[in-house]
């Protein structure tokens with residue numbers, strides 16, 4: 196899958212309207228992913244505030260930004276300027292439109308400056324496309340770095356672009372699918388296809404004879420990854436230990452790696468983070484009463500009543516009830532088993548430029 200094919204795929208993706216998104220089976224998973232990105236952006240900004248105290252002019256590169264879904268998270272982080280870059284020109288157009296509309300809503304006053312760049316970050320030099328020579332405090336690459344694992348050359352070009360324009364002590368943050376975790380699921384199959392209610396992963400090399408021993412190559416391990424009805428274009432397995440090693444050559448040292456489940460443990464203790472989780476609808480309430488379910492089910496098909504999808508939630512609820520910790524916990528926040536399996540396939544990370 197070349198960068199042009201990726202661009203074609205994303206350019207052709209129909210522009211799901213809000214209603215569509217609300218009724219998706221993965222409404223909570225989307226909320227959860229947005230919450231994770233908010234946590235990461237918050238971490239990145241805190242780190243920068245610590246390293247560059249008093250620097251009020253934080254500049255960000257959002258590489259593979261898509262339609263700019265993180266724009267308002269960055270606004271909240273109080274940054275000065277952002278460069279949105281993506282290989283899909285239509286996504287960049289929509290991103291720009293979103294920014295302009297946001298400006299209009301806020302009385303023509305943009306809280307941060309923005310520029311928009313169409314670039315294949317795995318094949319072109321970003322420095323040639325920037326509006327002026329720039330150095331970023333933060334580079335962010337959300338849900339996209341795995342595309343660069345097509346080949347060593349592609350990954351190196353991407354890291355070159357990330358590192359060259361990053362200030363020393365600046366941070367590179369991101370989220371991506373995690374090869375090690377996906378391979379664990381694929382090894383349990385007899386045909387290289389892992390599928391549940393919301394996620395489908397298919398390993399494209401069909402010459403494998405023993406799936407329980409699946410050992411993908413470090414680069415070019417092609418998979419098809421689909422969430423809900425939204426089929427993503429073919430992508431590649433990205434092996435994180437390899438990223439750590441190659442990133443060192445670009446002066447990027449790992450600050451932290453967290454699988455998404457580990458991230459919950461890390462961030463959940465802080466009350467503000469928990470509250471944000473509620474506001475972003477990152478968790479589903481379990482159980483929901485019939486009245487609310489009936490009222491909501493047409494709009495939120497994410498609410499599911501399949502017993503096996505919520506066994507874990509029922510168990511936890513009983514555990515809390517029996518422990519006497521809370522008198523009668525009517526509702527707990529949860530995700531369906533299928534969504535949880537999908538979440539297990541991702542990780543978040545931070546690197547620091549030496």
Ligand SMILES: C[S@@+](CC[C@H](N)C(=O)[O-])C[C@H]1O[C@@H](n2cnc3c(N)ncnc32)[C@H](O)[C@@H]1O
Pocket residue numbers: 198201202205258259260261262264265280281282283286314315316317318336337338339342
């Ligand atoms: C799953 S979307 C993520 C979009 C956005 N970062 C987010 O979190 O919502 C992956 C994005 O990566 C972009 N992408 C893939 N390969 C790229 C490349 N070589 N250079 C720049 N962008 C790329 C795609 O066009 C797409 O917008």
